[in-house]
Amino acid sequence: MALISINQPDDYFEKIYNIHxxxxxxxxxxxxxxxxxISSDNVDLGGRALQERDEFSWSVKSTFWKNTQFSCTMKFDNQRRSFQAFQRRRDIQRCYPTRECFWLVKEDGFYYSNDEIYWRKDFNWTLN
Known part of the structure; x- marks a missing residue:
């Protein structure tokens, strides 16, 4: 009987993502x-009031076995919208290769990028 040992780096199944x-x-x-x-594990990041061009960011340690998620609620004037700021199954590919997930919230909606150069509009403030 042959025994094969595969050595993986310690962080092979754990990755750090930065959400902005x-x-x-x-x-x-x-x-x-x-x-x-707030995370799917009830880790509450608290509230922040961002002025124009301000940024709120945090790091997420995501594992292969768990679908880590962070849901955020945004409020501006009389508009309110909740969305998934990070969802491992969705973002493992789209945050690649930088592991940076950027959200730019504008008057007309929410834009996503992994490099702050190319932005894609993901959705509007209002649900369609």
């Missing part, structure tokens, strides 16, 4: 973008 939420409003409003995020 940026206030991309350009109307010079004194009203902040209010952000509140």
């Amino acid at each position: 939420i940026i206030n991309g409003f350009t109307n010079n409003s004194s009203v902040p973008l209010v952000v509140w995020c």
Whole structure:
């Protein structure tokens, strides 16, 4: 009987992702973008009030066996929207290769990028 040993790096099944939420409003409003995020494990990141161009970021340790998720609620003036800021099954590919997940929140919706150069609009403030 042959025994094969495969040595994997310690972090082979664990990856660190950095999530960024940026206030991309350009109307010079004194009203902040209010952000509140919580994980699927009930880790509450608390609320933040972001002025124009401010950023809120955190790191997520994601494992192969668990679908780590962070849900965030955004509020600006009279608009409110909740969304998945990080979902391992969805973002393992789209945050690749940088493991950086950027969200730019603007007047017309929510934009995603993994490099802050190319942005793709993911959805609007209102549910369709």
